[in-house]
Amino acid sequence: MVGTRKFNEEEILSIVINVFRDKGYTATTMLDLAKETGVQRGSLYNAYKNKNTLFLKAFDYYTQQFLEIIEKDLAHPDAKIAFTQLFANSVNRLMADEQKRGCFSTRTIMESIRQCPDIQQCLSVFLDGLQEKIHERLMKAHDEGEFLGEPLRYARYLVALTRGVAVIEQAYSDKEHMADIYNTAIAQMPFRK
Amino acid sequence: MVGTRKFNEEEILSIVINVFRDKGYTATTMLDLAKETGVQRGSLYNAYKNKNTLFLKAFDYYTQQFLEIIEKDLAHPDAKIAFTQLFANSVNRLMADEQKRGCFSTRTIMESIRQCPDIQQCLSVFLDGLQEKIHERLMKAHDEGEFLGEPLRYARYLVALTRGVAVIEQAYSDKEHMADIYNTAIAQMPFRK
DNA sequence: GTCAATTTTGACATAATTGTCAAAATTGAA
DNA sequence: TTCAATTTTGACAATTATGTCAAAATTGAC
Numbered sequence: 001m002v003g004t005r006k007f008n009e010e011e012i013l014s015i016v017i018n019v020f021r022d023k024g025y026t027a028t029t030m031l032d033l034a035k036e037t038g039v040q041r042g043s044l045y046n047a048y049k050n051k052n053t054l055f056l057k058a059f060d061y062y063t064q065q066f067l068e069i070i071e072k073d074l075a076h077p078d079a080k081i082a083f084t085q086l087f088a089n090s091v092n093r094l095m096a097d098e099q100k101r102g103c104f105s106t107r108t109i110m111e112s113i114r115q116c117p118d119i120q121q122c123l124s125v126f127l128d129g130l131q132e133k134i135h136e137r138l139m140k141a142h143d144e145g146e147f148l149g150e151p152l153r154y155a156r157y158l159v160a161l162t163r164g165v166a167v168i169e170q171a172y173s174d175k176e177h178m179a180d181i182y183n184t185a186i187a188q189m190p191f192r193k
Numbered sequence: 194m195v196g197t198r199k200f201n202e203e204e205i206l207s208i209v210i211n212v213f214r215d216k217g218y219t220a221t222t223m224l225d226l227a228k229e230t231g232v233q234r235g236s237l238y239n240a241y242k243n244k245n246t247l248f249l250k251a252f253d254y255y256t257q258q259f260l261e262i263i264e265k266d267l268a269h270p271d272a273k274i275a276f277t278q279l280f281a282n283s284v285n286r287l288m289a290d291e292q293k294r295g296c297f298s299t300r301t302i303m304e305s306i307r308q309c310p311d312i313q314q315c316l317s318v319f320l321d322g323l324q325e326k327i328h329e330r331l332m333k334a335h336d337e338g339e340f341l342g343e344p345l346r347y348a349r350y351l352v353a354l355t356r357g358v359a360v361i362e363q364a365y366s367d368k369e370h371m372a373d374i375y376n377t378a379i380a381q382m383p384f385r386k
Numbered sequence: 387g388t389c390a391a392t393t394t395t396g397a398c399a400t401a402a403t404t405g406t407c408a409a410a411a412t413t414g415a416a
Numbered sequence: 417t418t419c420a421a422t423t424t425t426g427a428c429a430a431t432t433a434t435g436t437c438a439a440a441a442t443t444g445a446c
Contacts, residue, residue: 045435046392104359159361161354171320181349197422200414243405
């Protein structure tokens, strides 16, 4: 390959994700992305065609990383501990961002650009992926007799709850408040006593 | 008063709310608002100073109407039925909008413009108001022995859950999916058997 | 070292949004 | 009916964003 790209793609995508998380899809301009990444606007257009395509690439990258993390969080052999861990880590990740940019997927879903089927598509991949990871873990627990509820219904319910906590984070950014919500939820769930 | 306003304020605010719900705060332009309301752009600037002030006025109006509705939904004397009703109505209201504009407050929270303390402020009023209505109903139920959980913790939890369902609605716009989440939640709650 | 493919760069025209302002129109009150 | 306060209207300048393009720079392969 001659005329090779100067920038490192993964590095750029990580920065791009944070800019979109910060300002939202619509409010983010190619100029913002150029400034933050250090890649000139023209180069971004050349490499990614336009904002929409760049966003899709960045979001796919985000989904992939996110699902890997979820899987690790849920890996604990004790189901109740696995979910407790997932939620605690989830809260910690949200709080770790000093700029309080919030949950990228939830932000994008709510901004949701109904005119963009390709964005809807990548959001579905994200949510279905999350639900599937949770569903798998609940089925395993169910098979082992550790969990007594219906795995699919609870997977849906928990996906919704995590989205709700992401909303609460943006409104209050209060760690205890979020932890309290998850504790209330966990305490109710039909784990084997 | 001489030189009286031609337009009806409540009518305009209702339309304004729907435009903001549709496009989000940032993406909505004064031109959009002028087109939809039929009030000229210059008149809107004259009457409301700018987009921010107009938004705040519209959101306050929305909050007021919303809280009145919640109170009615929760009025049923049987607590479990009251909440079942609240959730069912909540789903129906979201689905009633053929344009799928989504939950106005949740959309605004996630767009959340951290640079705008006045918008954060009106969002707090909204969420605190919602939590308080739920809290009051749960305390009543608790006092009557119908509800065995801690009212405040459950109020927080339910506010989060409703926000989560609002996110799910934008992603899937599937009535059964939403109903299923609420049913799973209700079934777990510590109402008296 | 040369070449050719590719990326980078800066400039450009187009389009959209903002906030302001002065002139015109409206209307309640005297 | 007149008047003065207020709103409405359309136009304006300033700012910002978009997408495109041609020239310059870069670099892997030969």
